[in-house]
Amino acid sequence: MKRHLRELQPFNKEAEDKHIREGHGLHPLDAYLKPGRIPHIWCPGCGLGVALTAYIEALHRKKFPVDQCSVVSGIGCTGRIAGYLDMDTYHTTHGRAIPFATGLALARPDLHITVFSGDGDLFAIGGNHMIHAARRNVNLKVICVNNFNYGMTGGQAGPTTPIDAKTSTTPMGNAEPGFNLPHLAHASGAIYVARWTTFHPRQLVHSISESFDRKGFTFIEVIAPCPIGYGRPNKLGDGLEEMRYYREMSEVRNGADPGTAEIRLRDKILVGKFVDKERPDFLENYNNLVIAKAQAGKKGRAA
């Protein structure tokens, strides 16, 4: 067939370079941010800025060179975090950040690989990957920003929406209970489990830094306000009021049984470090149990 197409407008690198460099470096954390990517797409009052800043503060505290760090994310508001960081970043498909990061982590055990994604991404469409990666104890630092709804698509119910909470797809209130994420992560085998809200930035930075010291699958839940998608329909007020709500509802209880950490609407929210234990990660087991035997000449069962 004959093809008729529009004229291509070529990439103008010079103009783009100028554009992305403009104003870059004015903010003290710009060294960690890709030039030209700010302003971000998040709504006023969103908790994602706090979560991103906490991650950067933790890197700064650990003095990790950014060349040795990588962030993998899925789809959604949190999924956009990868694109703002000035390092090797991977914005994958919906729910698949963890299996993508699994491949990356096993190929490159020398890198610090963090999975940054939302509750819907990690626990609905990606729930199966999450539990299996925790079971295998792949060396991944998972940070799950939980805003109790699908924000990017405009505030629908998700796997963490509490029972009776209102969203655009639960206009009379949610008929389903939400997942207790720390409990699920713990039961699946995560070696480190913590929960903080964005009202607890210092504790969050501390937990992220601490998780970098653990070899294996770590899980940190960050409760974040979503005044547009969740705060408004549930009358939690604007971003500031939702923060106030999390301050009043949070109860720090380090070492609490994750089974008691369920979240209900207008009920207390347990925060703290719940689990911190050791067990060999996937590669340690693979190296000791599989590679060592294979290279010692043991054939294994014939394929």
Add this chain to the structure above:
Amino acid sequence: MSDKDVLTGEHFIHGDAACAEGGLAAGCRFFAGYPITPATEVAERMARRLPQVGGVYIQMEDEIASMAAILGASWGGVKSMTSTSGPGFSLMMENIGLGMMTETPCVVVNIQRGGPSTGLPTLVGQADVMQARWGSHGDYGCIALAPCSPQECFDLTIHAFNLSEIYRQPVFVMADEVVAHMTERVVIPPREKIHIVGRKKPTGNPGDYLPFDSAGPLPAPMAVAGDGFHVHVTGLTHDERGYPVITDVVQERNVRHLVDKIRDNAHKIISVEETALEDADVVLIAYGCTARVARQVVEDLREKGLKVGLVRLITIWPFPSDLIRRLADRVKAFVVPEINYGQMAYEVERAAAGKAETVLFGVMGGSVHTPEEIEDLVMEYL
């Protein structure tokens, strides 16, 4: 340890094992998969062989995860592959799209069985041909190779890795159950006789590097994690730097690059085996196990003095349209035996453009054509 990746010598192995050995010889050091008949033996062979060469085999929770994991490993700088069959191939389509959009080299071996759905788990099919071409949403170019013997399973898996590195995208080895479970002599050449394409890395200043450059006939070299280039890799429409840009202008460049890098290089990628075409009145078009039967048909009918030829498709995608167009000017008919209800036959018909008749001999799956039944059909068009 290093000598174990290329098992130089003569072997008597099946096609599945040969695909695994081809991957190892090509430098694959990461395999993520999920058991599925009739591709399980590829994974089993990899589970035993990869640790011998210091590679990683991981059995994922499903094929979605397997495909995602090989993309992740590839961005870690390690050559990676997976293997599956129809139902798993369907699940992989999501992240195959991500691989296409993010220009990630890797190899997917699909051992075709009868479908749709669970279909015929243990029996042959060739009905994923169009799925390989169009299975993930959106526009992209496709490279798919169809081995017709265990030897070719070995050779074409290596070739698939090479093409995936050159064109920076997932490449499919579209074998079928018959070829995969057939055991034959496979010769693995000495290492130095095997052509391997290594991964091209960018050089120079990271600020000048465009990881998704669309200006040239080939994709840009690929900076992987830890190289210091700070690449952002996204499934969103992105500019040459990798930054997401949600506009029609960038979409135009992005998509046309993904399609054109294959279309403009198709003449270099396409590979066919031509048999007895010079004076042929009827030409068979076949691939995979069906091509073995077609060879027999040509031999039988030529012995009888009948003018029959064969185009065996080694690459099923890109399709050799120009060759079919040229042949259509002088042959009476194309006969296309395939184990589906007409997939490649549509491509043949399209390229023939009414100048020669296109005749599908479809078998829905579960068995191969017999030479006799193809011969009877061919006789009708001579």
